[in-house]
Amino acid sequence: MLATRQKRRTRLRYFVLPLLSAACLSYFAHHAYEGTYGLRSSEALTSRALELRTQLAQLSAAREHLEWQVQLLEDGSIERDMIDERARSVLGVAGPRDVVILR
DSSP states (O other): OOOOOOOOGGGGGGGGHHHHHHHHHHHHHOOOOOSSSSSTHHHHHHHHHHHHHHHHHHHHHHHHHHHHHHHHHHHHHOOOOHHHHHHHHTTTTOTTTTTOOOO
């Protein structure tokens, strides 16, 4: 007579699904905390946003200054000071009363 060998049921099968679920949950929790856009990175992102806002304010001020200079040149009545300043900077000359500081 042949006897069939029955598989013995182990208690390990009860822990496989919870262990896989815990591993998956810990993976996503780790990346939610340490990832590029995670909780820890929010401080770095906030400081970068502040730096960019400061840079934007500086560039906006520089643009407004340039627009003001262009407006002085375009309105038909070009001021004598602006013509003199631009001519001297382009030609690289100085007036008799100018103080020249070499860098």
